[in-house]
Amino acid sequence: MTTILPLASLAALGYATWYLLLCATSPWGRCRRCHGRRYHRTTIGTRRDCHHCDGTGIRVRAGRRLLDYIRTEYRAGHQ
Template identity: 45%
Template sequence: MGSLIVLLVLCLPAVTVSYIGFCLVSPWGTCRRCGPATTANRRTCRTCDGTGMRPRIGWRLYVHFRRLHRDGTR
């Protein structure tokens, strides 16, 4: 049990930093609903507004906290 906790303590920051870096490098992902291959449903897709791309969850969190900080320091 102790080795599992140590493994989590060592791996969790590495995974978190890797995901943050991935979101900064590539903030847009493909839409899960319509995808990049199908163009027939793309006009009616509410998830991506017909673009085939949507922001990743990490990017949305980054933008939210950036706006929160900006609005709080004005």
Template identity: 45%
Template sequence: MALASLAILLTLAGYAALCALSPFGPCRKCRGTGIRTVRRRTVKVCRRCRGARYRLRIGRRLLNTGRTIHRAGTRPATSERRFTAWP
């Protein structure tokens, strides 16, 4: 049981390191080419990566979402300051 838990934790740590070091991976839909062939050999730009050939990894997307939520929750409330003649 401990060995299985350790293996899972090592796998997650490895994927987290991969997402931190290389946040973009090749697009799975177009296999990293940026174009797709559809019916009768028609060539189109890949809709998933928009022809950029790379996509944001799922782990990096989760990290970015977590950062956004944390930043929104800890940000001090901004009040509108208006210019006054006297400080």
């Protein structure tokens, strides 16, 4: 029991570090709504441009938005 908690914490920290590095090096990811296809099917079966990614198939990762927000707040506080 005493070794499970530190290992779980280490695994979570490792995953968070990996994700932040991924967001820093590759800020764009596939759109979750259309899965990169640039369109999605409606309930009646017709195709529509994805409004989440504006039909591009890619979106900025959530972690990259967080990094940009932190950077903006840091710079605004140190001026």
